[in-house]
Amino acid sequence: MKILLTGTTGQVGWELQRTLMTVGEVIAVGRNQMDLAQPDTICQTIREIKPDLIVNPAAYTAVDQAESQPDLAIAINGVAPGVMAEEAKRLGAAMIHYSTDYVFDGTKNTPYTENDQPNPQNVYGKTKLAGEEAIASVGVDHLIFRTSWVYGLYGKNFLLTMQRLAKEREEIRVVDDQIGAPTWSRMIAETTSQIISQALPNPSDFFAHQGGLYHLSASGKTSWYGFAKAIFAKDIFEPDFQQSQRKLQRLIAITSQEYPTAASRPxxxxxxHQKLAHNFKLVMPNWERILELVLA
Known part of the structure; x- marks a missing residue:
């Protein structure tokens, strides 16, 4: 299987470039070759490579910045996935795309299913939903994975930010009234590879029966404050981070109102994850257990 992979400088794309090697020939393309804000470069690149599968973790992910750059966000998150889907369908290829929990408004108090009505409250969520809808409307064989609170040991994310701030500040204030599930980027990549391996014997039949929208994130729940507290409760940090280097003395829980941002969060x-477990026989591990693995 020839796999065209985007977004390899991002958290999930960086991990996918490694895990997808077990299921096919990976051809990674960067922004200089395929600029998602320029549809012509998308078409040209896909037609040159002629992949069997397009895997697209690339996205405009600056949630607050998107409020002031809505045109760029919609071009990358909303329009580009639709263009990829059209090119994939023309080739008879399939597509895997990643979306977000921010397509929901956060008014429920039980986990969101794939059948729940999206109602994004910020530009980022609206553009990601537009991307989902664009892919589905093309009718290409596809999988869309919504994930949440992505972090890892590469790129820019909450874990690395907390570890950095712990060296710089005596006090860190973290929001405690937003609830979600921190999800390791490598877990997303490995789950994707396992699902692709299930499709390999007969991809057309697989996507006909199993294609569509799925929720893919860690199990369990916490707040951003709870996530930070779990990070600092561990004695194991990256090799150059010793306890003696920690300046942090106080971790303080605050409300979202006390930490205003340009974009509203659910x-x-x-x-x-019941649909994922039922169709692919994959159970998502608890976020706390995964965090232990990451920090180790």
Missing amino acids: AYSLLD
Whole structure:
């Protein structure tokens, strides 16, 4: 299987470039070759490579910045996935795309299923939903994975930010009234590879029966404050981070109102994984157990 992979400088794309090697020939393309804000470069690149599968973790992910750059966000998150889907369908290829828990408004108090009505409250969520809808409307064989609170040991994310701030500040204030599930980027990549391996014997039949929208995130729940507290409760950090280097003395829980941001976030964005477990026989591990593995 020839796999065209985007977004390899991002958290999930960086992990996918490694895990997808077990299921096919990976051809990674960067922004200089395929600029998602320029549809012509998308068409040209896909037609040159002629992949069997397009895997697209690339996205405009600056949630607050998207409020002031809506045109760029919609071009990358909303329009580009639709263009990829059209090119994939023309080739008879399939597509895997990643979306977000921020397509929901956060007013539920039980995990969101794939059948729940999206109602994004910020530009980022609206553009990601537009991307989902664009792919589905083309009718290409596809999988869309919504995930949440992505972090890892590469790129820019909450874990690395907390570890950095612990060296710089005596006090860190973290929001405690937004509930979700921190999800390791490598877990997303490995789950994707396992699902692709299930499709390999007969991809057309697989996508006909199993294609569509799925929720893919860690199990369990916490707040951003709870996530930070779990990070600092561990004695194991990256090799150059010793306890003696920690300047942090106090971790303080605050409300979203005390930490205003340009973009509104859902207060509750847990995702239900029953469809993923039923169709692919894959059970998502608890976020706390995964965090232990990451820090180790």
